Amino acid sequence: MYLFSWGLEMRRLLPVFVFLLLGSAFVSSLNPSLNDDVLGLIVFKADIQDPDAKLVSWNEDDDSPCNWEGVKCNPRSNRVSDLVLDGFGLSGRIGRGLLQLQFLRKLSLARNNLTGSINFSLAQLAEVRVIDLSENSLSGPIPGSFFQQCGSLRSISLANNKFSGQIPDSLSSCPTLTAVNFSSNQFSGSLPSAIFYLHALRSLDLSDNQMEGEIPKGIEGLNNLRGISLRKNKFTAQVPDGIGGCLLLRSIDFSENSFSGSLPSTLQKLTLCNYLSLHKNSFTGVVPEWIGEMRSLESLDLSENSFSGQVPASIGNLVSLKVLNITKNAFTGSLPESMINCQNLLAVDVSQNSLMGNLPSWAFKIGLQQILFSENRLSGNLDYAFASSIENSRRKLQVLDISHNTLSGEIPSTLGDFNSLQSLNLSRNFLIGGIPASIKELKALGTLDLSDNQLNDSIPLEIGGAVSLKELRLEKNNLAGEIPTSIQSCSSLTSLILQQNNLTGSVPVAIAKLNHLQNVDLSFNKLTGTLPKQLANLVSLISFNISHNQLQGELPAGGFFNTISPFSVSGNPSLCGAAVNKSCRSVLPKPIVLNPNSTDSTPGSIAPSLGHKKIILSISALIAIGAAAVIIIGVIAITVLNLRVRSLTSPSAAALTLSGGDDFSNSPSTDANSGKLVMFSGDPDFSTGAHALLNKDCELGRGGFGAVYRTVLRDGRPVAIKKLTVSSLVKSQGDFEKEVKKLGKVRHPNLVALEGYYWTTSLQLLIYEFVSxxxxxxxxxxxxxxxxxxxxxxxxxxxxxxxxxxxxxxxxxxxxxxxxxxxxxxxxxxxxxxxxxxxxxxxxxxxxxxxxxxxxxxxxxxxxxxxxxxxxxxxxxxxxxxxxxxxxxxxxxxxxxxxxxxxxxxxxxxxxxxxxxxxxxxxxxxxxxxxxxxxxxxxxxxxxxxxxxxxxxxxxxxxxxxxxxxxxxxxxxxxxxxxxxxxxxxxxxxxxxxxxxxxxxxxxxxxxx
Structure with missing residues (x-):
C-alpha cells in the first residue's frame, strides 16, 4: 500500500520534476537564481488544492513569479520577498518547495484549510522575518529542529491550529524573536525556560492550550516584554515575583488557570500596565492597597477567585480605569467612596460577593455604562442613589443589575431619566409600590426584570412606551388590575412572564399581536373570561402557561395550542378542549316557538299567542331525535351481524394461521376470515389467545397505542399481546409489516423483544415477550x-x-x-x-x-x-x-x-x-x-x-x-x-x-x- 501511494504521488508530481530537470539547463543560462523562485512556488502549488482558483495566475512557463497573485518581489533583486496567501481557501499540506525561496522575508498562509504536520524548518530561510500559519488545521508536534538556524526570525504565529506536544527548547535559538503566538492549540507540558532567553521578545501568547505546572524562574529576563497571555491553561502554584521585573509590561492575562496564593507584591512596579486579568483562578487573601500604584490600569479583572476582605480604597487612585470586575469572590464591607475619582470608569461588576451598606451614590455620578451589583447584601432604597445622579450620567447608563439584594422602598419616578437603559434587573429585593409611569421614557429598554419583589398596584398603561422590550418579567409580586392593552406596542416582545400575581380581567387580544412571543406565563393569577382565538396565530410560541386562573370556554384551535401541555392549562375548571380532556358544549340556537292557533298563512310563522298552549321544538331537539333513531337502527344491525360472525368463527384463536421458521415469513393462508399471523421465532399458535383478548381479567394495562393482554402459547410460554387502537392511523398492510419486521430485528438485553404480529384490516396485534x-x-x-x-x-x-x-x-x-x-x-x-x-x-x-x-x-x-x-x-x-x-x-x-x-x-x-x-x-x-x-x-x-x-x-x-x-x-x-x-x-x-x-x-x- 505504501509503495502504491508513493507511486501515485510520484506520478502526480512527474510533470513538475520533468520541468525541473529539462528546463534547468536553459533557465540557468538566463537567470539561475530566478529559476529557484518559479520552480519552488510551482512545487509548493503542486502540494495544495485551490478550489477558488486563486492561484490561476501561477504559470510554470513564466520567467518571473513577481506578477503572480499573492507574490511580492524585491524591486531591486527581482526575487520573491513576500508570499501572502491569507484567506485563499487553500487546502492540502505545506511542501518543501518553499525552501527554494531563499530571499523570502514574509510568509503568511493564515485563514486557510491547510492540514498535516510540518516536518521541516521554515525558519532556516536566511532572510525570513515573519511566519504566519494561523487559523488552519495543521497538527502534530513541532520538530525540535524547526527553530534551529533562525537568526533573522522576528515574528511567528501558529495560533488556532491543532499542534500538540511540547514547545521545543530550540526556540531559544531565535534571539531576534519579538512576537510568539502559539495560542489555541493543544500544546502540553510545562513552559520551557528557553523562552526566557528571548530578550527581544515583546509579545508572548500561549493561551488556550493544555500547558501545566509552575512558571519557571527567569521571567524577569524578558525585560522588553509588553504583553503576555497564558489564559486558559493548567498552570499552578504562585505567580513568580519575577513578573515585576518586566517593567515594560502593558498587558497581563493569566485567567482561567489554577494559580493560587496571594498577589505578588512586585506587580506594583508595573506602572505602565493597563490590562490585568486574573479571572477564574484560586487566588486568596486580600487585595492589597498597593494595587492603587498600578496607575495606568484601564481594565482590572479579579473575578472568580477567593479574594476576601474589603475592596481597597486605593482603587480610587486608578483614574484611568475603565473596567472593574471582582464578581464571584468573598469581598465584604462597602464599596469605597474613593471610586468617585475613577471618572473614566465604564463598567463595574461586583456581583456575587458579600458587600453590604447602601447602594453607592457615586455609581450614578461618574457616567458608568454598566452597573452589576447583583447577589450581595446591599440595603436601603433607590431614592438617594437615583437622585444623586447627574444628567450626563443618566444618559450613559445602559445596564443596571442590582438584583438579589435587600433593597427596599419604591422604584423612583426618576427611573425614566435613564433613557439609554437597555437592561434593568431589580428582581429579588423587597421593593414595594408600583411601576412608575416614567417607564415609558425607556425607549431603548430590552429587558425589564422586577420579579420576586412586593410590588402592588397595577401594571401601568405606560408600559407600552417601552417599545423595544423583548423580555418582561414581573412574576412573584402582588400586582393587581388588568393586563394593559398597551402591551401590544412592545412589538419585539419574546417573553412575557407575569405569573403569581393578583391580575384580574381577561387575557387581552393585544397579546395576540405580539408576533415574536415565545414564552408566556400568566399562571397563578385571577384571570377570567375566554382566551382570544387569535392567540393561535402566534407562530413562535414555545410555552404558554395559563394554569390556575379562572378562565373558561374553549382553548384556541390550531398552531401551538394543538399540542399545549395539560400542565399549562390545569387549574381552570371551566376551560374545555383536548388539552384539559373536556369537551366543549355546542352553542345552541334559540328555540323556534310554533303557535298552532296562528292564522298566518306563512308556513312556520312565529306568533306570541297569549293564553294558548305553545309547542316548543328546538332545531337541536329535532336533530337529537333523528340521531337517536339512527343509533338504534345501527345497534340492531351490528348485533345481527355479530351474531352471524360468531356463528361462523371459532371462539379460540385457532383461526389465526401460523407461519413459523427462523426468518420472517408470511402466513400461507388465503382465508380472508383468518387474518395473517407471523411469529419471528417459529413458536406455536396461541392456546387461549382469543379468550384472553375478550377476558378483562387478562388485561395488563392500557396506553396511547392500545391495551395489553397476557396469554400463553401452546408450549406454555406466556406472551404479551398489544391490541392496537390506532387502526385509523396505522399504515397500509405492506408498510405495517415492513416496519414491524424491522422492529422485530431489534434485540437488546434491556429491550422487550417483539416476537410476532397479527394483521387484518380491522385488527392489528403485536406479540411481545412477557416480563413478569x-x-x-x-x-x-x-x-x-x-x-x-x-x-x-x-x-x-x-x-x-x-x-x-x-x-x-x-x-x-x-x-x-x-x-x-x-x-x-x-x-x-x-x-x-x-x-x-x-x-x-x-x-x-x-x-x-x-x-x-x-x-x-x-x-x-x-x-x-x-x-x-x-x-x-x-x-x-x-x-x-x-x-x-x-x-x-x-x-x-x-x-x-x-x-x-x-x-x-x-x-x-x-x-x-x-x-x-x-x-x-x-x-x-x-x-x-x-x-x-x-x-x-x-x-x-x-x-x-x-x-x-x-x-x-x-x-x-x-x-x-x-x-x-x-x-x-x-x-x-x-x-x-x-x-x-x-x-x-x-x-x-x-x-x-x-x-x-x-x-x-x-x-x-x-x-x-
Whole structure:
C-alpha cells in the first residue's frame, strides 16, 4: 500500500520534476537564481488544492513569479520577498518547495484549510522575518529542529491550529524573536525556560492550550516584554515575583488557570500596565492597597477567585480605569467612596460577593455604562442613589443589575431619566409600590426584570412606551388590575412572564399581536373570561402557561395550542378542549316557538299567542331525535351481524394461521376470515389467545397505542399481546409489516423483544415477550411498607435504560414514549424498555398525533414538540430519560398536584441545586442508604438531559459513558471530570432558560462534579 501511494504521488508530481530537470539547463543560462523562485512556488502549488482558483495566475512557463497573485518581489533583486496567501481557501499540506525561496522575508498562509504536520524548518530561510500559519488545521508536534538556524526570525504565529506536544527548547535559538503566538492549540507540558532567553521578545501568547505546572524562574529576563497571555491553561502554584521585573509590561492575562496564593507584591512596579486579568483562578487573601500604584490600569479583572476582605480604597487612585470586575469572590464591607475619582470608569461588576451598606451614590455620578451589583447584601432604597445622579450620567447608563439584594422602598419616578437603559434587573429585593409611569421614557429598554419583589398596584398603561422590550418579567409580586392593552406596542416582545400575581380581567387580544412571543406565563393569577382565538396565530410560541386562573370556554384551535401541555392549562375548571380532556358544549340556537292557533298563512310563522298552549321544538331537539333513531337502527344491525360472525368463527384463536421458521415469513393462508399471523421465532399458535383478548381479567394495562393482554402459547410460554387502537392511523398492510419486521430485528438485553404480529384490516396485534416483574412506575409509586427499590436497583434501572436507548438511537429508532410505566422489571431486576418505535407504524410523524397518542404521560414531553420549527430528533428521548432519572432518584412523579400548588419535578430539583440542597431531593426512603458521590452526579446528569434546547442535551452514548464513570470513578476519574465539565455550562444555560437571568451565576459556581 505504501509503495502504491508513493507511486501515485510520484506520478502526480512527474510533470513538475520533468520541468525541473529539462528546463534547468536553459533557465540557468538566463537567470539561475530566478529559476529557484518559479520552480519552488510551482512545487509548493503542486502540494495544495485551490478550489477558488486563486492561484490561476501561477504559470510554470513564466520567467518571473513577481506578477503572480499573492507574490511580492524585491524591486531591486527581482526575487520573491513576500508570499501572502491569507484567506485563499487553500487546502492540502505545506511542501518543501518553499525552501527554494531563499530571499523570502514574509510568509503568511493564515485563514486557510491547510492540514498535516510540518516536518521541516521554515525558519532556516536566511532572510525570513515573519511566519504566519494561523487559523488552519495543521497538527502534530513541532520538530525540535524547526527553530534551529533562525537568526533573522522576528515574528511567528501558529495560533488556532491543532499542534500538540511540547514547545521545543530550540526556540531559544531565535534571539531576534519579538512576537510568539502559539495560542489555541493543544500544546502540553510545562513552559520551557528557553523562552526566557528571548530578550527581544515583546509579545508572548500561549493561551488556550493544555500547558501545566509552575512558571519557571527567569521571567524577569524578558525585560522588553509588553504583553503576555497564558489564559486558559493548567498552570499552578504562585505567580513568580519575577513578573515585576518586566517593567515594560502593558498587558497581563493569566485567567482561567489554577494559580493560587496571594498577589505578588512586585506587580506594583508595573506602572505602565493597563490590562490585568486574573479571572477564574484560586487566588486568596486580600487585595492589597498597593494595587492603587498600578496607575495606568484601564481594565482590572479579579473575578472568580477567593479574594476576601474589603475592596481597597486605593482603587480610587486608578483614574484611568475603565473596567472593574471582582464578581464571584468573598469581598465584604462597602464599596469605597474613593471610586468617585475613577471618572473614566465604564463598567463595574461586583456581583456575587458579600458587600453590604447602601447602594453607592457615586455609581450614578461618574457616567458608568454598566452597573452589576447583583447577589450581595446591599440595603436601603433607590431614592438617594437615583437622585444623586447627574444628567450626563443618566444618559450613559445602559445596564443596571442590582438584583438579589435587600433593597427596599419604591422604584423612583426618576427611573425614566435613564433613557439609554437597555437592561434593568431589580428582581429579588423587597421593593414595594408600583411601576412608575416614567417607564415609558425607556425607549431603548430590552429587558425589564422586577420579579420576586412586593410590588402592588397595577401594571401601568405606560408600559407600552417601552417599545423595544423583548423580555418582561414581573412574576412573584402582588400586582393587581388588568393586563394593559398597551402591551401590544412592545412589538419585539419574546417573553412575557407575569405569573403569581393578583391580575384580574381577561387575557387581552393585544397579546395576540405580539408576533415574536415565545414564552408566556400568566399562571397563578385571577384571570377570567375566554382566551382570544387569535392567540393561535402566534407562530413562535414555545410555552404558554395559563394554569390556575379562572378562565373558561374553549382553548384556541390550531398552531401551538394543538399540542399545549395539560400542565399549562390545569387549574381552570371551566376551560374545555383536548388539552384539559373536556369537551366543549355546542352553542345552541334559540328555540323556534310554533303557535298552532296562528292564522298566518306563512308556513312556520312565529306568533306570541297569549293564553294558548305553545309547542316548543328546538332545531337541536329535532336533530337529537333523528340521531337517536339512527343509533338504534345501527345497534340492531351490528348485533345481527355479530351474531352471524360468531356463528361462523371459532371462539379460540385457532383461526389465526401460523407461519413459523427462523426468518420472517408470511402466513400461507388465503382465508380472508383468518387474518395473517407471523411469529419471528417459529413458536406455536396461541392456546387461549382469543379468550384472553375478550377476558378483562387478562388485561395488563392500557396506553396511547392500545391495551395489553397476557396469554400463553401452546408450549406454555406466556406472551404479551398489544391490541392496537390506532387502526385509523396505522399504515397500509405492506408498510405495517415492513416496519414491524424491522422492529422485530431489534434485540437488546434491556429491550422487550417483539416476537410476532397479527394483521387484518380491522385488527392489528403485536406479540411481545412477557416480563413478569411489573413496571417501574408501580415499583416507585405504588410500593407498600419496606418494599421499595434500593439505590443499586435504581442505578441499574437508569443505566440499563440508557443502554437500551443508546442501542435504539444507533439503529436510527426514536422511542418517543419513554416513561416509567413503559419500563418493565424482569425477575432478575433488570429493566426492559417497552413500546419502542411504535411511531414508525403511523403514516407520518404528526406532532399532534405524537403528543396526544404517544407522549400522553404528563411531564415527559420534550419542549420541541410544542414548536413546529424545531426538528424532532433522538434528543426528545434524552429529555424523557432526564425526567426518568429524576423520578427514579427522587421517588416523585414528574408532575404532582398538591392541595394549593402544582409541583414540576425538574423545576423543583433545579431550584434545590441552585440553593445548594440537592442532596435533599433524594427519595426519603433511601436516606442514609445511598452513596452521595453517585446520587448527586446522577441528579445533575438528569438536569443536563432536560435542557430546554435539544442541542444542549448529550447523546445517549455519552450518557452511558458518564453513568459508567460515575459507578466506577477510579477507572476514569479524569474522563468523568471532563465529561461532566463539558456539560456544566449547559445546565447553567438550562437553569437560566427556566429561571431567567437570576441565579445563573450562582448555579454555575456551585455546579461541580
Amino acid at each position: 416483574g411489573g413496571n417501574l412506575y408501580k415499583h416507585l409509586h405504588e410500593g407498600s411498607g419496606g418494599n421499595f427499590l434500593s439505590w443499586n436497583e435504581r442505578f441499574n434501572v437508569v443505566i440499563g435504560t440508557a443502554k437500551s436507548l443508546a442501542h435504539l438511537h444507533q439503529m436510527s429508532i426514536i422511542h418517543y414514549n419513554l416513561k416509567s410505566s413503559n419500563i418493565l422489571i424482569d425477575s432478575s431486576g433488570e429493566p426492559k424498555v417497552a413500546d419502542f418505535g411504535l411511531a414508525r407504524l403511523l403514516p407520518m410523524l404528526d406532532r399532534y398525533v405524537l403528543s396526544s397518542k404517544i407522549q400522553s404521560a404528563l411531564g415527559y414531553m420534550a419542549p420541541e414538540f410544542a414548536c413546529r420549527t424545531v426538528k424532532i430528533t433522538e434528543k426528545c428521548d434524552v429529555y424523557g430519560f432526564g425526567i426518568l432519572i429524576l423520578e427514579v432518584v427522587t421517588g416523585k412523579r414528574p408532575v404532582e398536584y398538591m392541595e394549593d400548588d402544582v409541583v414540576v419535578l425538574c423545576d423543583m430539583v433545579r431550584g434545590a441545586l441552585e440553593e445548594g440542597r440537592v442532596e435533599e431531593c433524594v427519595d426519603a426512603r433511601l436516606q442514609g442508604k445511598f452513596p452521595a458521590e453517585e446520587a448527586i452526579p446522577v441528579i445533575k446528569l438528569g438536569l443536563i438531559c432536560t435542557s430546554q434546547v435539544p442541542s444542549n442535551r448529550p447523546d445517549m452514548a455519552e450518557v452511558v459513558n458518564i453513568l459508567e464513570l460515575i459507578r466506577c470513578p477510579s477507572e476514569g476519574q479524569e474522563e468523568l471530570g471532563t465529561s461532566m465539565g463539558v456539560w456544566a455550562s449547559i445546565i447553567s444555560r438550562s437553569l437560566a432558560f427556566a429561571q431567567g437571568l437570576k441565579g445563573f451565576s450562582s448555579v454555575e459556581k456551585r455546579f461541580s462534579c
